[in-house]
Amino acid sequence: MTTYGSFPGTRPRRLRTNPVMRRMVAETRLHPANLILPAFVREGISEPVPISTMPGVVQHTRDSLRKAAAEAVAAGVSGIMLFGVPEESKKDALGTPGTDPDGILQVALRDVRAEVGDDLLVMSDVCLDETIDHGHCGVLDAEGRVDNDATLERYAEMAQVQADAGAHVVGPSGMMDGQVGVIRDALDQIGREDVGILAYTVKYASAFYGPFREAVASSLRGDRKTYQQDPANAREALRELALDLEEGADMVMVKPAGPYLDIVARVADAADVPVAAYQISGEYAMIEAAAEKGWIDRDQAILEALTGIRRAGASSILTYWATEVALKLKDQ
Ligand code: PBG
Numbered sequence: 001m002t003t004y005g006s007f008p009g010t011r012p013r014r015l016r017t018n019p020v021m022r023r024m025v026a027e028t029r030l031h032p033a034n035l036i037l038p039a040f041v042r043e044g045i046s047e048p049v050p051i052s053t054m055p056g057v058v059q060h061t062r063d064s065l066r067k068a069a070a071e072a073v074a075a076g077v078s079g080i081m082l083f084g085v086p087e088e089s090k091k092d093a094l095g096t097p098g099t100d101p102d103g104i105l106q107v108a109l110r111d112v113r114a115e116v117g118d119d120l121l122v123m124s125d126v127c128l129d130e131t132i133d134h135g136h137c138g139v140l141d142a143e144g145r146v147d148n149d150a151t152l153e154r155y156a157e158m159a160q161v162q163a164d165a166g167a168h169v170v171g172p173s174g175m176m177d178g179q180v181g182v183i184r185d186a187l188d189q190i191g192r193e194d195v196g197i198l199a200y201t202v203k204y205a206s207a208f209y210g211p212f213r214e215a216v217a218s219s220l221r222g223d224r225k226t227y228q229q230d231p232a233n234a235r236e237a238l239r240e241l242a243l244d245l246e247e248g249a250d251m252v253m254v255k256p257a258g259p260y261l262d263i264v265a266r267v268a269d270a271a272d273v274p275v276a277a278y279q280i281s282g283e284y285a286m287i288e289a290a291a292e293k294g295w296i297d298r299d300q301a302i303l304e305a306l307t308g309i310r311r312a313g314a315s316s317i318l319t320y321w322a323t324e325v326a327l328k329l330k331d332q
Pocket of ligand 1: 127
């Protein structure tokens with residue numbers, strides 16, 4: 001037989017012959033412990049409200065959120081990331097519900113901690129877009145620009161009330177300069193050195209956040225390009241990483257995940273802390289929509305997308321499928 005390179009002596013297909021072989025040689029494994037469930041809780045509703053652009057995801061009531069948290073624990077999920085949606089009439093120019101101890105996010109943090117104790121890492125979003133009337137991630141100055149340093153003061157107070165309400169970990173997601181350092185300081189000042197910071201270190205100005213804006217009833221007009229990163233940039237991500245590590249981030253996140261796997265890989269190479277990636281609303285919606293049309297195999301596509309994010313180097317993945325996937329992984 002003619003030889004072509006090392007063929008026919010070398011045949012990689014031998015390692016793919018059957019499921020047990022493939023399982024043994026798999027280089028990447030997904031485990032329930034890798035998963036974090038993002039969840040929305042809305043004030044003033046008596047039934048969960050479906051989010052039409054994210055089939056299967058709801059805005060929770062306080063009760064249904066507790067239940068979802070308990071289910072996540074039972075499935076072996078590691079964490080839950082909470083987003084609060086206050087009553088529309090309570091939103092204002094400062095995002096006051098975000099620092100009100102009785103604001104929906106703080107109420108939900110207490111509820112969930114009462115439900116899960118330390119069996120689930122309870123995390124909360126530190127950002128103003130859910131509570132502010134214009135929908136930006138920060139407060140505005142007289143010219144209508146997002147005011148970085150004034151916003152930091154709000155974030156500091158938010159992190160403190162979230163810690164008081166029971167957050168194990170806070171997640172600053174607004175991409176303000178200095179946010180990690182200011183929040184670390186604010187937590188330490190109230191004696192909460194124990195509360196961790198999962199920094200949204202690399203967050204791109206992405207079209208794939210679209211469905212999330214419905215989920216949190218955001219009123220944003222315009223875009224977030226003066227604070228979120230340009231999708232064209234990769235070296236800038238490493239600069240953000242260096243800054244967040246200097247400021248005291250315990251874990252760093254890349255977001256979105258799927259379209260930015262090269263960034264996940266570069267950050268994982270460069271970081272000496274755990275790396276998370278957020279598979280966002282649009283990534284979720286694309287798979288659900290294509291599957292609903294019968295164009296792709298839903299379950300396989302979900303596992304493939306999540307495995308890709310793990311393979312790129314993320315040890316934690318925020319995904320709206322966390323509980324469902326964790327249950328499936330448990331059965332295997
Ligand atoms: C900001 C925030 C956003 C998401 C999480 N935190 C929205 C944004 O930056 O526009 C998006 C999450 C998703 O799309 O699933 N608080």
